[in-house]
Every structure is written in C-alpha cells, then in structure tokens.
Amino acid sequence: MRSSPTVVDGTVYFGSSDGHVYALDAGTGDEIWRFDTDGSVISSPNVIDGVVYIGSGTAGAGHLHALDAGDGSEQWNFEADGWVHSSPTVIDGTVYFGSVDEHVYAVDASNGSEQWRFEVDDWVHIVGVAVVDDTVYVGSDDDHLYALDTSDGTERWRFDTGGNVTTAPTVVDGRVFIERYMLDAETGEELSSSTGSDLVSPTIWNDAAYGPGTFSGQVEEFSLDDSSADDPLGQDPTDDLLDAEDLVTAPPTIVDEVLFACDEDGIVYAADLTDRDPLDGAEELWRFDTGRWIESSPIVVDGILYVGNRDGQFYALETGIEGSSEDSHVKQGTLGHHHEWAGTAPQEITPGEPASAYDPQGSAAGDDSDGFGPGFSFGSAVVGGGLAYLLKHRNDNKHNGR
Secondary structure, eight states, rough: OOOOOOOTTEEEEEOOOEEEEEEEETOOOOOEEEOOSSEEEEEEESEEEEEEEEEEEEETTEEEEETTTTTTOOEEEESSSSSSOOBOEEEEEEEEEETTEEEEEETTTTTTOOOEEOOOSSOOOSSSSSETTTTTEEOOTTTTTEETTTTTTEEEEEEOOOOOOOOOOOOOOOTEEEEEEEETTTOOOOOESSSSSSSOOOOTTTTTEEEBBSSSSEEEEEEEEETTOOSGGOOOOOOEEOOOOOOOOSSSEEEEEEEEOTTOOOOOEEEEEEEEEEETEEEEEEEEESSSOOSSHHHHHEEEEEEEOSEEEEEEEOSSSOOOOOOOHHHOOOOSOOHHHHHHHOOOOOOOOOTBBOOTOOOOOOOOOOOOEEEEEEOTTTTHHHHHHHHHHHHHHHTTOO
C-alpha cells in the first residue's frame, strides 16, 4: 500500500494495489464503501467539496477518477494513455496530475474535460503535484522539476535535479523544496542543497526542514531562519533527530512539536522535538512495529495517526497527543491531507475498540499476505505504553518549568 491516506469529515480515504479505493470510518475502521478501478492504485486521494479525486493504472492505460465521497459512486473518469499513479491536486475547480504517458494534465473538476496538457520527456510517476500562486510544480523521471502556468500549462522554468523525481515538491514562502534542493519559486534558481535524501522531499514546519539523510535511517533537521546562512541546506544539520532501524522513504509529519516518521522495516516512530540530546537527538517517545515496509506518508487527525504498509494492512494509532498534522504537506494537499486543505471543520474522532482488524480479503491483520487488500488495525492497546509515557513526560517537563 503506497497511497497516503486522507482524512476528511471523519472518513479515511486511500487506495490499494488490489485496485480499490477505500473509505473507512476513521474511528472504528468499518468499511463505508470501496470502488473497483480495475487497476492498481498508488495515487493518494484529494478530497474537495464532497468528491474524491484519485488516479489508477491498468495495462496500457490509466484513469483519474472522481468519486462521490459519501457512497463511492463514480461521477466521471478521465482516461490517459498510461498509468495515473501521480497524486492529484485540486485548486479553483481544476484537477492537476501527471501520467506515465509523459504528460502533465489539467482537467475540469466538475466533469473531467481536458483544459490543457504539457509534455515532458519521461514518466510523471508516483509524484504529487503542488499548486501555489498560479504555478504548477511537478517532477518527472526525466530528471527535471517543472514550473507551469496554471491557466494554459506553458512552461515557466525547469530545474535539472540530476536524477528521477519521485516525490512531491513543497512550496513555502517563495521557495520550492524538492528532494535535497531549495529553489527560488519564481525563477527556479538553486538557492541551496543538502546531503540529504534524493528520494524524499523534506517536510517544512516552523522555519525548519525535516527529512531523511542519504541512505540512512536518520531524520535530520535543517534550520531555514538563519539569515547569516546563504546556503542553509548546505550547512550541517541542526540536529540528527531520529535513528530509525532502516531507511525512511516517506516525508514525516509533525503535530504539537512531535515528529512522526516511518521506515522500511515498517516501524512508526514518535519523537519529541522539545527534548533533544546533542548526541542522541530528539527523545523517542514510542515506536510501533507494523511488520512490513511503510512507503506512504503518515497523517495525524485528532490525535490518531493513520498509515498503511506493504502487507496490505491499514493502521490507526493513538498518538497520546491532541491535534492534527500541521506541516507543509497536509497544508498543500500533497501526499494525503485533512480538513484544513479540504476547507471543512476540524474533526473529532472517537476511537473504537483496539486491535479490531479489517481485511476485505478475509485474512487476519498481520498475516504475511501477498500485500493485496488492506486490513485495518486500531493500535491503541499496543501504543498504550507510549501514550502513558508521553503524558508523564510532558507533565514532568511542565513541573520542571520547561
């Protein structure tokens, strides 16, 4: 499962390699509906105005689907000449996405009619699309990040990253962050670069960039508010925050000064950004082992973390904190999002019974299955130790005047 979840109005939406788009009750994991795309779904959903927009891929073709968020009925679909594994972004009545047919598309959100297409030189594969200030930012396997005019798709600039772009760009305060580069959003000029990952774009939060190091299990922090640093990403990291057991291959998320990250071993980590050791990094609050590689980005809504793994299992974990993800990815609607991007009211989710597994294929959660078909496990019982520790840790800090 590589589709990152979206949580809107108390419902979790995500796709699966079994070809289905799923909607589950965010509190209990009960299935509300599923939609069969007749393909594979790697794309992450964008949910706007009661419609779920998500891509799929079959042999020789791909589709962008517009589904009713309430019952999963298809309102329309747009057919491309190759897989649509790119995650769409919806802005002002237009859906922007890419395809392995080597095009970036803009289609009308109400009926799927094509507005324009832009040709690149290789696949637009598993990347997300960022749309900010009338500009579409999207990467391709042709080793470039493109900036396109939202109105007609004309190219404003392109930047050579030196390798396939397989992640979503992040645009904050006139700067574009793509993999290990920071660019000027208007001109595409390189402002800075780091020794960080070429696979994952950083998460931006409170004037800092958070992302994995190069081919390591570390999550690093780079300060962006140091006016004396002409090359902030080129400096040594402010902190090595987290030493994971394996590679971190998806952007982390941040809630209330707690960082959540996942690795290829299938472990979810929680680290306290307010409690750091110069040698050991941020204090690890808890970890939860799902048992299989996690490629999707986690999201937290009303204190519950949602994420899926390669075993086809989907998890809801009680984090022990209040609040929802507040970093750059959810605010821009790339790689999953929640109510803030959708423009709906903040969500209050009541958890159901812990460790109740949902699996549409009939196997128990945690089985070593072929990875097709998600299951649902509510992990509050297992994470209870982390919950208790976090609350105690915070109370101790408050008592000690921190």
